[in-house]
Amino acid sequence: MSTFSTGRKVASFASLILGLVLAIVGLALSITKAGDLILFTIPISGKATPVILGRGTMFICGIILFFVGLYLFPTLKYHRAIINIIFLFPLLFAFAVTVIIPLVLGIGYSFTDWDGIKLTGFVGLSNYLRMFNQKSFLWSILLTFLFVVFNMILVNLVAFLLALLCTSRIKALGFFRAAYFLPNLIGGIVLGYIWQFIFSNVVTKFTGTYSMLSDTKTAFIAVIIVYIWQYAGYIMLIYITGLNTIPGDVLEASAIDGANPTQTLFNIKLPMIAPTITICTFLTLTSAFKQFDVNLALTNGKGSVQFLGEYIANGTEMLALNIYTTAVINNDYALGQAKAVLFFIILAAVSIIQVRISNKKEVEL
């Protein structure tokens, strides 16, 4: 009557049960801090050496046995679904542990008074209220938006010009491409320190005044310059790919029709790479929002500014750095977490808009 042998059924149920038991005991030993199970001891050179069944071993063996049991589970109808689950499990597990659980915990922490060590109680929305009452935080939001707008325009402009240069018929093309891309391979912290030296020891030799970094406005410009220098090469590569995909016959046809280079650029090349422009715009947008390392290394957010009638001491501090400073330097982890939740919402909104617009464009093409 059954398509499954008794052996398989027994193997399946036995593995499932044994696996569950082992996993639960292993977890319980860890949670109660009871240590490992000692099965028996063997006297080796006079000392009683224990043979241990580690709680970690128990847990992992338990999980694996459980999946073996699941695989052998006597069903035809759901076999495919079970296989899918088994294959997806490692990825889903890793995703849950590194992304989903921290996200949920983080949102939870933002409603508490957690200081990184102790959690004494829930404070409701007061972290969120405090956050919006901090003029320095409002300044950081404003500054981040400014930074994003400047960068979106400037990085794309510079990158596109570089791409035009690198697709023209100049010599040593490979060298130029590599040279423009290279800054992107250097970490932001290192870049920040290199440019700090350049701004305060080299540029000052020419300008004769004090460093650009010591004044809020010029320091902000400095951060933008360094960021463009770092990121334009990367965006340039994408534009190069875009420009190379323009069919040669279209360009040839326009040349025969008598289009000059400017007309070719604005009427042929730009419309042809519209999807590339969308991608690059959003890439620069999201990465500029998340700007942290250059900001930290170059100015560490310092600089004074008058904002809403108050003297603000974090003139060049953008959102990500503000979150870090709030949590780690000012030792206010819960408030930092609340800010991080807002940051997440902003970025999620931007990403969703990006996906929507990209999809629309693809349909139009």
Place this chain on the structure above:
Amino acid sequence: MKKKLMSVLLAGAMVASLAACGTTGTTDTTATTSDNTTTETQTTETATTEAAATETATEAAPAGDAGSVRLLNGKPEINDQMQALAAKYNEETGNTLIVETIGGDTNASDELKKMYQADNMPDIFVIEANQAANWDGMLADLAGEEWTDKTGFELVDASMGTIGFPYTVEATALGYNADLLKAAGVDPASLTSPDAWKAACETLDSKKDELGITAVFGWCAEPTNLGWSSGTHVFGQYLDAGLKADDTTYIDLLNDGGKIDEARMKNFAEFIGMMNQYSDPALLIDGTYDNQVAGFKDGKYVFITQGNWCVTSPSDVSFECGFAPYAFEDGINTIIAGPPSYWVAYANGNVDGAKAFFNWCAGDSAQSILVNDAGLVSPFDDCKYEAVNPFYKSMNSYITAGNYSGWHTMLKKDGLQNQTCNIFADYAKGKLDADGFVSTMAQVISSYYAQ
């Protein structure tokens, strides 16, 4: 069939490797007994593999009562000496000290939070005085230990008792180059009033070429990298200069919602104004710590706004060093001296081991390493080694005369230095005048405390 065999083998290899990963590092929890009668759990408190099996139970107790102690060191520059200290400790007592050093810019308190969350706390770790509250109820009370009789620098907390072991004493004030002062005919002992300072600055400034100096002060108000110097140390002079070590008048006022004494702040501002005026402009606004210290060591600056940590070895300087007070009011004659940070024992860790180590560390052989090799200044009265630090003589004369103030600047709200350092920078750039400095300070501090 072959395929099946292969897959079984592969699966077996995966299970074995996972199991191997699972066993490492899982045996370091404290022991309790399991409910099973035939199996017993392993005692791992001593980090040895000695099992608490019944037949060997008598052997299982560790040799001393101290056992192994883990220490988290926050000073990467003395890591080698700390390792030597651990070796010496093991050699003399048989106990083990494991020193872990938090390097470079990594913040020890931040790292400790991670260790705490990971249930991997060291038995002894470093804290600054204002961090004690974060660890409320988690630090061991060390009152009554032998070493507490030999020092007045231990950290005492209102709720937890004596919690901090002072491992070094650091001092900050205006460090001076005694040879240059002598050449200019300025007596450093006379620098105890704003007028005396002004006169001295004018004299030194007028003899710049003769003395071969760039500027009178090596003072840097750059906020990005040196914010700790202006925002914590120089600001600390406003809180403590002229006060006895246990006088907490201005820090109490500050921590009471961020209030400042405006009259005192005004005097302080004028003194800082004088420092700005007679500083090296190349250093003042966008200098670095390295430039500042190098300039002082080369004899380009007469005064430096750092502490005894900036010149640690006698071979670094060819002149005599000393400290002069920030005398922004008449009669101020103190420097700030004391332990900037402490070693504390984690209450859930090996407290007995930590206590044993502290007592040993206050003794002769440990002090020899810390003072002679690591260049620290001993906080213990019976230490017979004279620190090699070039500032030590001057520092010691202030301490023995009782003319030292506390490091109460470490008790201000976390992160305040990042706010105030910008005001010092703007003052140095001339964006603010003395009155503006005072009013901005008042506004920034009160709004920071209100957050």
